[in-house]
């Protein structure tokens with residue numbers, strides 16, 4: 001029997017979300033119907049709200065869902081009705097990179113996460129005025145119910161609030177995974193984070209948990225820097241137009257071992273690259289608006305330095321979400337300190353707070 005759900009629908013690029021009723025089909029083979037209890041808002045949602053990126057409208061976004069499994073389609077064995085789950089990004093499971101344990105670089109990533117369609121080409125939802133695109137990141141969780149896949153549905157134990165679980169599906173995974181998986185610093189190595197939003201602060205918490213030092217936070221916002229210090233940053237740099245490379249080298253004269261950039265701002269990345277020690281690595285995580293270009297001094301790379309990107313923290317969610325949760329419980333990853341909750345109907349207010357900087361990780365509650 002089809003499911004009637006309440007969802008936040010984006011009708012117009014750059015416009016607000018409207019709360020409306022949609023109908024979801026029953027879960028097909030490999031699919032999982034989830035009663036969503038909470039969904040975080042990530043800057044990727046805001047990016048798609050404002051830039052096309054291959055996503056047709058009207059569309060239900062939301063890709064940090066957490067809730068309880070209601071029903072499963074044929075062939076699903078990993079989760080069952082009643083399981084508490086976190087939803088993450090979708091991947092095919094059979095392409096060369098999925099087969100090489102790198103599902104974040106799945107050959108079908110765009111089709112499965114951005115196209116608005118199910119793999120069979122059908123439109124997953126119907127609204128009052130016709131078809132509504134969905135399946136965003138294999139979930140579309142700005143809604144009371146979501147159709148996900150067995151592969152991107154991660155069963156969790158314990159009784160943490162869904163508002164604590166939801167952000168593990170993308171933002172926290174992206175920040176923490178970049179440190180724990182992509183860069184893998186040893187204890188005592190230095191790491192800086194430019195941009196202390198939720199992804200940057202997740203990276204910072206992961207670096208602190210890894211025993212890095214110095215751990216440097218860089219941001220334009222003094223309040224964020226104070227929060228970063230309370231989360232374990234040993235040094236903070238206010239980005240007020242000063243020479244960031246010189247400011248980093250004033251702390252680590254030989255240069256920094258690792259820098260995680262979440263700003264996507266050209267001069268910040270250029271300065272970060274120039275602050276790297278020989279063989280240091282800079283990971284860029286921001287999705288930048290179309291047309292963005294950055295310039296670097298290429299001679300900097302001759303020191304064996306690496307400028308690289310990473311998606312979803314190079315993490316396989318089935319393993320990484322339980323790992324983050326375990327470290328959260330051990331007090332090493334207090335990401336719940338970044339969360340501010342809103343009702344689903346307050347989605348536009350929550351996005352405004354995130355853009356303005358007063359909310360770091362807004363999480364929508366569905367009931």
Ligand SMILES: [Zn+2]
Pocket residue numbers: 091092093094095096097098099103105106107108
């Ligand atoms: Zn794949």
Ligand SMILES: [Zn+2]
Pocket residue numbers: 042043044045063170171
């Ligand atoms: Zn995201």
